[in-house]
Amino acid sequence: MTFIGRLRPLLIAWPAAGLAAGAAAHLAGHETLAATLWTAASVPVLVVLAIEIAVSLRRGDFGLDIVAALSMSAALAAGESLAAAIVALMYASGQILESFAARRARQEMSALLSRVPRTAMRHHEGRLEEVALDQLEPGDRVLIRRGDVVPVDGAISDSVAVLDQSALTGESLPVRLKSGDTALSGSTNAGDAFDLVATRRAADSTYAGIVRLVASAQASRPPMARMADRYALVFLAATLVLAGLAGWLTGDPVRVVAVLVVATPCPLILAVPVALMSGLSRAARAGILIKSGKALEVLAQVRALVIDKTGTLTDGEARIVDMRVSAGIEPAEMLRIAASLDQASKHIIAETLVAAAREQGLVLSVPAYVEETPGEGISGHVDGRTVSVGGFRYVAGRVGEEQLNDLSRAREPGAAAVAVAIDGKAAGVIIFADVLRPGTEKLLRDLRAAGIERLVLATGDRADVARLISHGLGLDLVRAEMTPDQKVLAVLSERKHGPVMMVGDGVNDAPALAAADVGVAMGARGAAASSEAADVVLLVDQLDRILPAIAIARRSRRIAVQSVVAGMGLSILAMLAAAGGYLLPVEGALLQEAIDVAVIFNALRALRG
Structure with missing residues (x-):
């Protein structure tokens, strides 16, 4: 936090105390003392504001804080010390209010960061040990207790897990996962404790990626806020022209001060960043x-x-979309036998076939006498039966092409086919495809x-x-x-x-x-x-x-624009009223504060919906 940032609470307390003390002096009939106290309440805020403006201009940023500085300076020069003190308190409280609104808007993203687990309970040599996340490696078995945030991507091991994935998906209902299913890091265990076999290191897991991206998002500055700064030049010019006309036509410096006061600060620089951060x-x-x-x-x-x-x-993953079987064999049995043999292969189609069989609850046997021709097929024994699984050419070389002719009819583009032979006879064909x-x-x-x-x-x-x-x-x-x-x-x-x-x-x-x-x-x-x-x-x-x-994007932008149009419209109407003598500087300052509060709370509506 910057030095000026640490001064924020004092910058509210000082003008608030000065206003109260000046009001007491005014009620007691000590007008000179009251004016002195109100001036003293304004000057420190004006000095800090001038420093902030100078720093911003050095960076090339131009904002409407200049209007606040002009209004306080003009009020003090015209002897409107009460109006200057109100503007000082309004400016300081507006900065705090904007910071509060931004923090409120960031809370969902901050919640993602705050949920990052630091340690995990790892099984090691028959006991549990608490280790730092960076010590977890793929293959480690981790105990996930009720209420724990899953620390790494992994597979559920020999149990059922009930996970709350709302932090990742926004869905409020927990999901039920069975043995072998994938659990994403960042999910919360909403059920009984279970074991997880890590498939990624913590730094490579889903939640770690989310945390990195959230940190990047929080460091960004909304472009409409920068656009607001560019519009500040136009608004400042309009404010000075209107204030100048009021002074020139009426010769009343109080009207000039009233116009400047009612234009401070502009809702444009308050509502936009709050609405977008809320989105x-x-x-x-x-x-x-x-x-x-x-x-x-x-x-x-x-x-x-x-x-x-x-x-x-x-x-993006192949799935079984069709099975064509020969007479005398059930599709589920053919799939069970083929998957049992394919347990011995690391080919992607073999792994997909095994996963599909397990999803259907089929009990797989242990294969024996396995021989694999990489990229073509695999042969071996399953439950005492001779089995071959692979491409048409590979299986046809073992059972003859004529047995596969009826099963190998044209398939859809993009689909892959695996032929299955059992005991020297064509058993069927399994069709895989990547589906919508x-x-x-x-x-x-x-x-x-x-x-x-x-x-x-x-x-x-x-x-x-x-x-x-x-x-x-x-x-x-x-x-x-x-x-x-x-x-x-x-x-x-x-x-x-x-x-x-x-x-x-x-x-x-x-x-x-x-x-x-x-x-x-x-x-x-x-x-x-x-x-x-x-x-x-x-x-x-x-x-x-x-x-x-x-x-969400459209609603947030719409609310930002609504806040700007409404706030600017009200400010311009108030400026015209002040130029016409219908608003005194003190009244204008209070009215502008009400406008600022209204547009900020309107911008916070982007959090809902």
């Missing part, structure tokens, strides 16, 4: 991290959306209804895959087989329709996210390039967070 806080509560006020302001105005496919429109996220069609319709005029798919995948996945989605344009630099060009070409939002999740999306007017990354794990390049990060991989992000 950032409200978004964080909904599982959306908006890194800066600039991103929030642009998000409120987007008219075009460019979206990646893999991991964005789709889950649930609710994608409705989300795109809702985005269109919310004013997004252009919906464009930009993917590096093949054209036939892109056409298949986008069929029926109502997209305006589908662009496939794109390199990262071509995605950047796609984003730039959409700017003719208005501000562009880009949504992606991969490293290859990072350049396009940075090029967009506002980039939105899916998830906040580790130091992924996409999360670093993006302006907005959805704290969990839920595409539907985009809608509330836009709604």
Whole structure:
């Protein structure tokens, strides 16, 4: 905290005490003493204000604090010491009120930071030990007690966990996870204690990424606040012209003081940062991290959306979408036997097949006599039966192509197929594909209804895959087989329709996210390039967070503009009344204080909704 920042409480206490003492002297009939006390109450605040203005001007910042300094100086010069003391108290209390409002608006983001766990209970050689988070390694087993914040990303081990993920997703209802399911760091254990097997180091986990991004967001300054400073020059000129006209036409210096007093301080520099910071806080509560006020302001105005496919429109993971079996075998049994053998393989499709079997509750056997041909297939024994799992060519080499002909009919573009043979006979085929996220069609319709005029798919995948996945989605344009630099060009070409939002999740999306007017990354794990390049990060991989992000941004910006227009309008009306002699300096000071308080509390409405 700066030296002047530490003086803030004293700067309120001093003019408050001076006002009270001067009022007592005035009531006792000691007018000269009262004026002296009121002047003494004003001068220290004026000196501090002058220092702050000088420092700001040296940095190149220009604000409406100059109007406050002019009004206090003019009031003291005109002998309106009471008005000067009221302005001094009003200015000091306005600064404290703005700081309080900003702290109130930041509380959701600060809550994310305050929840960071420092230690974890790790199983080690048959006992529990409390260790610092940076000592945890992938594979460590950690005890998560009731009420603990999950310290690292990991898998639930041999139990059921009930987790409160509201800090990440904004959803109030806890989720129930079973053995093998992934638990995200930052979740809170709302049920019984359970063990977690770490899959990432703490520094690379979801919550650590969120904390880094929150710290970055808190350090930013809203652009509308900077814009307010630029408008300060215009408002200052208008104030001086009106005050000068009042003095020139009437010859009454009191009217000049009244005009200056009623223009101090301007709601423009109070309401805007409070409203935008409130919007950032409200978004964080909904599982959306908006890194800066600039991103929030642009998000409120987007008219075009460019979206990646893999991991964005789709889950980014292959899933079983179909199984074709030969006569005499049940699909579940074929899947169980194939998955049992695939436990011995580290191929991504094999791991997906094993995970799918376990999700269905199938009991897998231990394979024996396993032989794997990397990239082609795997063979071995399961429950005494000879089993082969792999590509068509691999399995056909063991059972003959004629057995697979009926099962190997044309499949959809982008799908992968695994053939299964049992005891020398073709048992069936398992089809994998990366499918659309649930609710994608409705989300795109809702985005269109919310004013997004252009919906464009930009993917590096093949054209036939892109056409298949986008069929029926109502997209305006589908662009496939794109390199990262071509995605950047796609984003730039959409700017003719208005501000562009880009949504992606991969490293290859990072350049396009940075090029967009506002980039939105899916998830906040580790130091992924996409999360670093993006302006907005959805704290969990839920595409539907985009809608509330836009709604919050638009509401926050609307409230900021409303506060400015209402506050400035009232200030201008009061200035005209003061110029016409209908407001004395003291009355103008009190009225302006009421206006400032009103616009700040109106700006805080952005926290709700």
